[in-house]
Amino acid sequence: MAENKRGGSFYDAPQVAERYLGHRHSGVSSPNHVMEEPAFLEELGEVTGLRVLDLGCGDAAIGQVVLDAGCRSYLGLDGSAAMVEAGNSALYGTAGRVEMVDIEDFSAPPSSFDLIVSRLAFHYVEDIEPVLASCHECLSPGGRIIFTVVHPILTSHDPGVQGKRTSWVVDDYFLQGPRERQWMGGTVTWFHRTIEDYVALLTKSGFSLTSLSECAPREDRFNGDADELARRRRVPLFLLLAGMRA
Template identity: 25%
Template sequence: MEKKLKVSYDKLAVHYAKDVDTKTFNAYYERPAMIKAIDTIKDLVVLDAGCGAGFYTEWLINNKAKEVFAIDFSEKMVEYTKNRVVDKAKVLLENLNEKLSFENNYFDLIISSLTLHYVRDLDFTLKELSRILKPNGKLIFSIHHPIMTYLYFSLENYFEDILLEDVINKVPVYFYHRSFDTISNSLYNNNFLIERIIEPKPIYKFKEEDEKNYKKLNKKPHFIIFKTIKRAF
């Protein structure tokens, strides 16, 4: 399944590079809330975990992060991000399903935009992110809202972790539905405390582009953002 997902995102890389900056669900829904949650990054060492085509990587650079790293498991996404930021960030081919190459306690902040619902073993991935994050460092990530996946895919059992298939630009993609209980337990078990949970609503610009989905998103959540902090012992 991981190989299939990699093939899918290599195919989608051109689409992401072309459209992700202005795509309504990204630009006018997830991103404003995510950026507000991230807040000040000046002088921080930051990792963009699942960088895609590099929007957040560039944003981190432009907002004065001390040092920026970006990782993705798609060679094409890594290539697009490198082209976008040139030598202003270290962009690496890394897989969040595997042990990461970074030292323990290296980062002040890790962000991950709409990526962690793709990982095979959330506990393993969060353990790795915890390992490379400094005590009191923050992990801020957005994922599919569990209520959305439960309703949209008409799941029989909300509490069952299940692999789902969707289609983006005629390309199949695969991701996991996980309950709030699963997510919160994985965070707690890997030394993360939840500071805030954010259920974003679209900004008005979304309505100008897509009024139908604007109304839907003001009634039903699609994404959710977790702002967490690594416990210091």
């Protein structure tokens, strides 16, 4: 298992944050742009007047989106010093801010937030049950949680392939636990769970499941690149879940 057990520290390794942000914001070639982001924004809906918390916020890209859409406040938390710096730089001059806190250490008083989001961060957390319990506790009645993770098909197996893949292998799918892989020039640990595991953990924490999406590619985001669209239709890369606090 990788020496750094918490996800944020991975992004403070030399050049990792730079490589990751370059990849994530690379347009059509980024699966985030053509798959995860549109599914997330569709689920996000109306945020006017909401107090928003973003767990594992990275460079706080969604922060400016929700602030522009009229949310009351935005707080991003991340365990990476590089990401906290990038997030606060991006939010400079706005009502939003980013603080350095590991997801595992997060807690807040009851009814502190109306919406909690987390994009591609929970698969870095070994035990998300207490995290989801903390989310439930700090949300106002009727508050929502929306999170995305790397799809279990991908967390189940590391093919060790450089460049564009032509095949995907699923192995030890029903075995939960850490999976090391080579990614962004370093060794990272992702914690594998099945779709069923994620749903069970969400509902066990007191949330009503309101949405489940495998983030199919959106044709209008490919700028007419039919080959790339066909490639992204072959296998799911992301999983989105949303729930509501009673």
